[in-house]
Amino acid sequence: MRDRNHISRKSTKRGNKYNQGQRQKSQDILKLSKKQKAVTSAPVKVGDTVLVSIHGIGSSGEGVGRVEDFTVFVPFALPNETVKVTITTVKKTYATGKLLEVITAADNRIAPNCELYGVCGGCQLQHITYEGQLSLKTQKVKDVIERIGHQNPDLVKPALGPKNPWAYRNKMQMPVGGTRETIRMGFYAMGSHDIVHGTNCPIQMDGNNQIAQACYEIAEELGIEPYGEHTGKGVLRHIIGRIGQSGYMVIFVTATDYLPDQDQWIERLTKRVPSVETIVHNVNRKRTNVILGPTNHVLYGDGTITDHIKDLRFTLSPHSFFQVNPEQTTVLYDQALMYANLKGHETVIDAYCGTGTISLFLAREVKYVIGIEIVEPAIIDARENARRNGYENTEFIVADAAVEMPKLYKAGVRPDVIVFDPIRAGCKEEVLTSAAGMEPKRIVYVSCNPATMARDIEILTHYGYELKEVQPVDMFPMTAHVETVVLMSRVRD
Numbered sequence: 001m002r003d004r005n006h007i008s009r010k011s012t013k014r015g016n017k018y019n020q021g022q023r024q025k026s027q028d029i030l031k032l033s034k035k036q037k038a039v040t041s042a043p044v045k046v047g048d049t050v051l052v053s054i055h056g057i058g059s060s061g062e063g064v065g066r067v068e069d070f071t072v073f074v075p076f077a078l079p080n081e082t083v084k085v086t087i088t089t090v091k092k093t094y095a096t097g098k099l100l101e102v103i104t105a106a107d108n109r110i111a112p113n114c115e116l117y118g119v120c121g122g123c124q125l126q127h128i129t130y131e132g133q134l135s136l137k138t139q140k141v142k143d144v145i146e147r148i149g150h151q152n153p154d155l156v157k158p159a160l161g162p163k164n165p166w167a168y169r170n171k172m173q174m175p176v177g178g179t180r181e182t183i184r185m186g187f188y189a190m191g192s193h194d195i196v197h198g199t200n201c202p203i204q205m206d207g208n209n210q211i212a213q214a215c216y217e218i219a220e221e222l223g224i225e226p227y228g229e230h231t232g233k234g235v236l237r238h239i240i241g242r243i244g245q246s247g248y249m250v251i252f253v254t255a256t257d258y259l260p261d262q263d264q265w266i267e268r269l270t271k272r273v274p275s276v277e278t279i280v281h282n283v284n285r286k287r288t289n290v291i292l293g294p295t296n297h298v299l300y301g302d303g304t305i306t307d308h309i310k311d312l313r314f315t316l317s318p319h320s321f322f323q324v325n326p327e328q329t330t331v332l333y334d335q336a337l338m339y340a341n342l343k344g345h346e347t348v349i350d351a352y353c354g355t356g357t358i359s360l361f362l363a364r365e366v367k368y369v370i371g372i373e374i375v376e377p378a379i380i381d382a383r384e385n386a387r388r389n390g391y392e393n394t395e396f397i398v399a400d401a402a403v404e405m406p407k408l409y410k411a412g413v414r415p416d417v418i419v420f421d422p423i424r425a426g427c428k429e430e431v432l433t434s435a436a437g438m439e440p441k442r443i444v445y446v447s448c449n450p451a452t453m454a455r456d457i458e459i460l461t462h463y464g465y466e467l468k469e470v471q472p473v474d475m476f477p478m479t480a481h482v483e484t485v486v487l488m489s490r491v492r493d
């Protein structure tokens, strides 16, 4: 068996040259900005009203401009605009401004669709045409590929969007607050946990808006006590709606062991929204930002709904992770499958596999799939989903990928293809080095955070892999988020 020290540290010639050139450029910029920092102080102070020319876009969709070479972030401003702002915060290296007036508007600026836009924290890009959103997302991925990954940005293809960028979310998580007399349900305000009241969200599927409105009416009728995040007292914390092809799931999250007027809730909700297939009461007594607690009581139905990705059938329970945009999930997984370029004889590792959705997508095309996932209930679902869909050529392991990947490498497992789909933090280095040590022909990296993805791509280029292509997929229209699929190939000696 090869020792980890023998893992090839070769990059391609093109990759090397490009990397070195980019790294030198970044170091020069860093030196320059250190010098500048030493001699300049902020040219603005809180409360100043200034004109800012916007030239770029930040990671949260905010406009980025300059006042005398000093960076100013302006939410809701767009590249190629001149805007009037009030400075709200000033830090050592940047300031933030509140948009007062658009002096010169960008060609792709439009009026937002939702009356809560700008107050609610859910969307950041409704003021841009959808084509404009796609090109901003493409540019965002290009920027990190070049700046963080030190790779050629021309490898990034234009982002793929859906036919309809509205009404796509199959999952809604509504915080509940206010008082028994004035219940508030809806969305967290931008940058805070204040609740903006609203039960009709244009990026939610219609079923979720029906659930939101019905639950708000019933909460008022029954006078339920909302949970107070600051006091830790009260009952109802969140209402979750999930839309499946079989029907809807509603989850009531309470801070108490009981849901008052439980029978009334069930009767009134199922009458008003007949597509509700199951209702679950989840108990979360902890003072935490995590929405679901560990305990579920099934109040109606069997506690699950069913969804499909193409002809694959998935059973979802309250804790199961499932992609929120079904139309674009197919686009994302098809792209991953295309990059995997399978012929039927391969063994594939699907690291960070969740409920095994990508694993099962691959299973019909290969000899064997090994899925690795840290959350045990997700693996239980994955095994069940594999059984129901008739895929016996799958194995699902509950483990931390950072422990399991080195273990599989030492045990001599040598997959032909490895798929990564990690959380926002990306992969730990030991996951990447042991993956490279297994010498798969191709690595397909699916990511919801372009910055950590670019970091991991660069690491893999030092271990014998070359970046081939980067495909952003817009899973979250109207928001600043973008999903990306990447193909890396092993460089032959």
Ligand SMILES: C[S@@+](CC[C@H](N)C(=O)[O-])C[C@H]1O[C@@H](n2cnc3c(N)ncnc32)[C@H](O)[C@@H]1O
Pocket (backbone or CB within 6 Å): 321, 322, 323, 351, 352, 353, 354, 355, 356, 357, 358, 372, 373, 374, 375, 378, 399, 400, 401, 402, 421, 422, 423, 448
């Ligand atoms: C972005 S999701 C991807 C899920 C799946 N591929 C899908 O498309 O539905 C990332 C998954 O990684 C899991 N995860 C987080 N940390 C992990 C770790 N250290 N080792 C293995 N899995 C982990 C999460 O529980 C989650 O299911």
